[in-house]
Amino acid sequence: MEQNRITSLFNIKYPLIQAGMIWCSGWKLAAAVSNSGGLGIIGSGSMYPQVLDEHIRKCKDATDKPFAVNLPMLYPDIDKHIETIIKHKVPIVFTSAGNPKTWTNHLKGHGIKVVHVVSSLKFALKAQDAGVDAVVAEGFEAGGHNGRDETTTLCLIPIVKEKLNIPLIAAGGIGNGRAMLAAMNLGADAVQVGSRFVASLESSAHDNFKNAVVDAKEGDTQLTLKEITPVRLIKNDFYKQVLNAYEGGSSVDELKTLLGRGRAKKGMFEGDMIEGELEIGQISGLIHDIKPAAEIVYDFIKEYEIALNEQNSSKFNF
Ligand code: NDP
Ligand code: NDP
Numbered sequence: 001m002e003q004n005r006i007t008s009l010f011n012i013k014y015p016l017i018q019a020g021m022i023w024c025s026g027w028k029l030a031a032a033v034s035n036s037g038g039l040g041i042i043g044s045g046s047m048y049p050q051v052l053d054e055h056i057r058k059c060k061d062a063t064d065k066p067f068a069v070n071l072p073m074l075y076p077d078i079d080k081h082i083e084t085i086i087k088h089k090v091p092i093v094f095t096s097a098g099n100p101k102t103w104t105n106h107l108k109g110h111g112i113k114v115v116h117v118v119s120s121l122k123f124a125l126k127a128q129d130a131g132v133d134a135v136v137a138e139g140f141e142a143g144g145h146n147g148r149d150e151t152t153t154l155c156l157i158p159i160v161k162e163k164l165n166i167p168l169i170a171a172g173g174i175g176n177g178r179a180m181l182a183a184m185n186l187g188a189d190a191v192q193v194g195s196r197f198v199a200s201l202e203s204s205a206h207d208n209f210k211n212a213v214v215d216a217k218e219g220d221t222q223l224t225l226k227e228i229t230p231v232r233l234i235k236n237d238f239y240k241q242v243l244n245a246y247e248g249g250s251s252v253d254e255l256k257t258l259l260g261r262g263r264a265k266k267g268m269f270e271g272d273m274i275e276g277e278l279e280i281g282q283i284s285g286l287i288h289d290i291k292p293a294a295e296i297v298y299d300f301i302k303e304y305e306i307a308l309n310e311q312n313s314s315k316f317n318f
Contacts, residue, residue, distance in 0.1 A: 001301065005167040006190035009113060009133060010092060011066050013037035014301055015190030016180065017136075017169060018197045018293070020070020020094055021144065021279075022046035023269040026204040027055040029197060031062035032293035037301075040293075041094060045072040046265065049080035056088045066091045068115075072145075073098025074229075086110045097145060097229075100130040115169070119147025124160045124168075134167040135160070136192050141173030143195050143281035146223055146230045153183065161187030175283035177303025181311070193300070195281040200293040206271030210290050212236075212278060218285035227252045228259060234278040238263065 018033040020043035030040030096117035116127035117136040139153025153172040170188035223232045267276020
């Protein structure tokens with residue numbers, strides 16, 4: 001595969017980026033993906049400052065390749081995370097869920113490349129104005145926290161591509177090499193993949209959650225809780241409680257009380273499939289096994305190459 005704007009920016013082999021996912025993407029997954037030629041990301045949103053410090057140290061010991069940290073701006077101790085990232089000279093940071101103007105200059109001043117995650121054209125342009133190096137545009141299909149407007153990846157990528165000058169990374173619904181090629185045909189320079197890596201050996205998700213992802217079928221997830229923060233999750237018992245609350249006309253405060261604290265940890269990390277919040281994308285319907293991250297990267301690139309050859313040999317005559 002040839003170099004492009006993203007592989008050159010990050011100094012990686014393949015334009016394949018593993019998403020930062022709370023409770024699922026610790027240093028083991030990030031290092032495994034980076035060692036396989038993609039870009040691994042530590043999801044810091046679920047880590048206390050000391051925990052992030054430890055994960056960065058371990059990741060550096062496990063790989064000499066570039067890796068990144070995902071920093072959701074709604075994280076309560078964000079100043080401490082920023083300090084830790086700078087102290088360890090982490091080369092790349094993916095910020096999300098907040099205003100990219102807040103930290104971009106500070107991070108870039110320390111030689112860190114900054115990418116911001118958005119779910120709309122408006123925020124993509126705002127991120128570009130804030131001086132980020134690249135944008136991740138994430139469609140409605142994606143697991144976990146998401147935009148309110150329900151724009152699918154198929155529509156979002158060309159819409160953003162039309163106006164954005166800096167490199168564009170597509171996310172949401174990308175679960176194999178064919179989807180990777182499709183996203184790049186739409187104008188993306190790279191793809192970011194979450195759900196497929198949850199069902200990897202190295203992911204820090206609980207085995208119960210990994211198995212639930214493998215068992216999930218098309219139609220088994222839903223984007224909900226838009227009044228709090230929109231999130232796509234598996235329609236388990238907890239989701240049914242949310243549905244009942246909506247049907248009963250619950251207020252935002254009642255929904256917040258029902259959600260409580262630590263639901264995501266309970267489900268994805270501790271393996272409570274009944275009461276936990278199980279954040280995963282629509283593409284879980286295409287995930288049938290749990291395998292090493294290196295194999296996932298290899299399969300993506302191999303399938304991408306096969307699909308590209310097929311595409312190149314089926315030209316139409318105009
Ligand atoms: P909750 O409010 O339900 O719970 C907070 C959880 O975060 C707890 O389980 C807690 O662990 C853990 N945690 C880690 N560091 C801290 C800290 N400094 N202060 C308080 N709690 C901390 O939130 P969620 O589990 O839904 O989300 C956790 C965090 O992840 C959010 O604060 C947000 O920053 C981030 N997030 C990012 C997303 C993204 O898009 N990347 C999506 C969703 C959330 P313990 O139980 O061990 O105390
Ligand atoms: P607000 O919606 O109050 O936004 C706070 C400030 O940040 C506002 O100035 C707002 O701009 C700006 N802002 C918010 N999100 C973005 C973004 N993605 N890119 C650029 N600027 C942004 O509070 P929150 O911080 O809670 O943000 C909520 C929004 O964030 C949701 O609408 C959702 O789309 C997005 N989000 C994205 C996640 C992700 O990782 N993909 C995860 C969770 C949330 P303005 O005044 O112009 O509205």
